Amino acid sequence: MSxxxxxxxxxxxxxxxxxxxxMLFLVPMMAVLAVVAVFPVLYSFWTSLFDLKLTRPxxxxxxxxxxxxxxxxxxxxxESAARTASFTVMxxxxxxxxxxxxxxxLNEEFRGRRVLxxxxxxxxAIPYVANGLMWKWIYDSGYGALNGLxxxxxxxxxxMVWLGDADKTLALxxxxxxxxxxxLATILLLVTMKSIxxxxxxxxxxxxxxxxxxxxxxxxxxxRPGFALVIIYETMMAVRHFxxxxxxxEGGPAEASHVMAWQVYVETFRKLSFGTGSALAYVMAILTxxxxxxxxxxxxxxx
Amino acid sequence: xNAKIGRRIGLAxxxxxFVLYILAPVAWxxxxxxxNEAEITSKPPHWIPHQPTLxxxxxxxxADKEVTYxxxxxxxxxxGGYIPSTAxxxxxxxxxxxxxxxxxxxxxxLVSIPAAYALAKIRFVGRxxxxxxxxxxxxxxxxxxxxxxxxxxxKLGLMDSLxxxxxxxxxITVPFSIFILVSYFEGLPDELDKAARVDGCSxxxxxxxxxxxxxxxxxxxxxxxxxxxSWNEFLLALMFTQTPAxxxxxxVVASFTSDFTISFSFINAAxxxxxxxxxxxxxxxxxxxxxxxxxxxxxx
Numbered sequence: 001m002s003x004x005x006x007x008x009x010x011x012x013x014x015x016x017x018x019x020x021x022x023m024l025f026l027v028p029m030m031a032v033l034a035v036v037a038v039f040p041v042l043y044s045f046w047t048s049l050f051d052l053k054l055t056r057p058x059x060x061x062x063x064x065x066x067x068x069x070x071x072x073x074x075x076x077x078x079e080s081a082a083r084t085a086s087f088t089v090m091x092x093x094x095x096x097x098x099x100x101x102x103x104x105x106l107n108e109e110f111r112g113r114r115v116l117x118x119x120x121x122x123x124x125a126i127p128y129v130a131n132g133l134m135w136k137w138i139y140d141s142g143y144g145a146l147n148g149l150x151x152x153x154x155x156x157x158x159x160m161v162w163l164g165d166a167d168k169t170l171a172l173x174x175x176x177x178x179x180x181x182x183x184l185a186t187i188l189l190l191v192t193m194k195s196i197x198x199x200x201x202x203x204x205x206x207x208x209x210x211x212x213x214x215x216x217x218x219x220x221x222x223x224r225p226g227f228a229l230v231i232i233y234e235t236m237m238a239v240r241h242f243x244x245x246x247x248x249x250e251g252g253p254a255e256a257s258h259v260m261a262w263q264v265y266v267e268t269f270r271k272l273s274f275g276t277g278s279a280l281a282y283v284m285a286i287l288t289x290x291x292x293x294x295x296x297x298x299x300x301x302x303x
Numbered sequence: 304x305n306a307k308i309g310r311r312i313g314l315a316x317x318x319x320x321f322v323l324y325i326l327a328p329v330a331w332x333x334x335x336x337x338x339n340e341a342e343i344t345s346k347p348p349h350w351i352p353h354q355p356t357l358x359x360x361x362x363x364x365x366a367d368k369e370v371t372y373x374x375x376x377x378x379x380x381x382x383g384g385y386i387p388s389t390a391x392x393x394x395x396x397x398x399x400x401x402x403x404x405x406x407x408x409x410x411x412x413l414v415s416i417p418a419a420y421a422l423a424k425i426r427f428v429g430r431x432x433x434x435x436x437x438x439x440x441x442x443x444x445x446x447x448x449x450x451x452x453x454x455x456x457x458k459l460g461l462m463d464s465l466x467x468x469x470x471x472x473x474x475i476t477v478p479f480s481i482f483i484l485v486s487y488f489e490g491l492p493d494e495l496d497k498a499a500r501v502d503g504c505s506x507x508x509x510x511x512x513x514x515x516x517x518x519x520x521x522x523x524x525x526x527x528x529x530x531x532x533s534w535n536e537f538l539l540a541l542m543f544t545q546t547p548a549x550x551x552x553x554x555v556v557a558s559f560t561s562d563f564t565i566s567f568s569f570i571n572a573a574x575x576x577x578x579x580x581x582x583x584x585x586x587x588x589x590x591x592x593x594x595x596x597x598x599x600x601x602x603x
Contacts, residue, residue, distance in 0.1 A: 026422075041447070179325075264450075288447075
């Protein structure tokens with residue numbers, strides 16, 4: 001997330017006409033952001049200071065920071081935070097590997113490459129809900145394709161439980177998430193790959209470096225900005241992801257896929273406790289901010 | 304010569320793996336949607352339907368044909384798995400999704416085009432703080448917005464209406480649109496701006512007559528992203544819609560998946576209909592999407 005050119009500070013005088021027209025042009029955006037972003041964020045904090053339960057709408061006592069204390073005292077919060085972390089790490093790592101491989105393939109010139117890059121967009125375009133139902137059916141323990149395939153290939157001798165197995169749930173949801181996110185990551189990496197100067201490769205060839213060495217010493221290091229971008233973007237997507245947890249498992253089995261986004265949903269819309277729900281959402285938003293900026297700093301520097 | 308053949312075989316194999324990875328899950332969904340109850344519950348699965356049936360799609364498209372547990376049972380005595388009577392809600396929901404998406408696209412363009420032009424081409428006090436405000440709003444997770452949105456929408460009396468969705472979808476689409484447009488406008492030469500101003504164009508005329516026509520590719524990208532984001536959005540729609548009058552496609556499809564009595568062949572048929580519009584749009588406008596995604600993500 002680099003700062004756009006426009007954010008650089010101005011050092012010369014500004015014409016009054018320009019100032020006025022810029023303000024007019026920005027009014028609609030400011031209004032929209034105020035109503036749908038700034039106000040909700042402030043209002044959310046305000047709500048989090050009250051014990052607001054929709055089951056008891058007429059008595060809304062002010063409780064200060066009690067909701068936050070409640071959130072942090074709940075062991076489920078820490079468990080779901082840990083689950084969110086492991087889901088995120090798994091997903092982002094897998095996205096990086098698969099996207100690098102697909103980007104390497106699509107960076108080659110060959111007949112049919114155009115078709116492949118069109119095919120690549122299919123998972124990106126599919127709605128998360130449809131993606132969720134597709135994988136739910138694939139993972140189905142009764143008649144699903146995963147069981148059928150493994151059975152026909154003789155990897156298993158009887159149908160297995162997949163999503164219902166607490167040890168496998170998170171990884172299986174991550175797999176569905178990865179499938180959907182690979183196209184975007186690939187596109188971002190491809191752009192970076194295209195910017196690697198071709199003479200680097202020809203020079204390395206002259207020096208006798210083989211394909212593997214060229215990949216290791218030229219491609220990988222040059223991909224750093226692309227990797228940084230993918231890690232930042234996909235980390236943010238994975239941490240907040242909700243849709244497929246809803247479709248595939250509803251946080252189950254037991255609490256095996258109870259991640260933070262799911263907990264916000266349960267707290268507010270199943271338990272109807274808006275006070276603690278807001279506090280939880282606030283903690284999550286701040287965590288996302290901190291995470292985004294720390295990832296930007298560390299990854300941005302190292303890569 | 305050998306190396307060349309090796310390369311071609313390697314590329315062919317890699318392409319095959321790639322196409323299988325991407326398309327096999329989708330193909331299985333499509334195949335399942337044409338299977339009857341006996342086929343869909345066969346072990347091992349029928350990868351290709353032996354007796355393809357259109358009954359799942361018929362239930363969705365023929366609203367007058369009442370599907371009940373009994374009629375489905377008559378048609379298919381093997382298992383009694385059934386098509387829900389809510390099947391006829393899918394098309395109206397897709398229509399709702401389309402209305403919402405089109406409204407969001409229009410409002411989004413009206414808001415983001417002038418803002419992006421001002422941020423990219425006009426020098427004014429407060430430009431950098433406006434940019435930082437935009438950056439920040441892009442990082443807020445949507446799940447953190449649902450509680451205030453819910454209370455806000457309820458207070459306005461907009462629960463269970465399409466307008467609640469239009470308002471809130473602006474929150475999740477406007478920042479991204481502005482970023483795509485800003486990065487595109489910045490790429491256009493400043494001299495164009497100056498020349499138009501010297502010729503006596505006002506700022507608004509410069510934007511409308513000089514920059515908008517040139518920005519067409521990025522506008523296409525913005526329209527597509529906004530449309531697809533709105534069409535696919537689930538979380539907020541889950542909060543704000545309660546009846547078929549306002550339910551959008553993802554909500555109706557999700558309601559099928561959470562009902563264990565509904566046949567998976569029917570659920571897959573609903574899934575196929577849900578993915579057709581976005582996939583067609585994506586394939587038609589592939590070029591714009593790739594450039595838009597790059598601009599939006601690199602800048603943001």
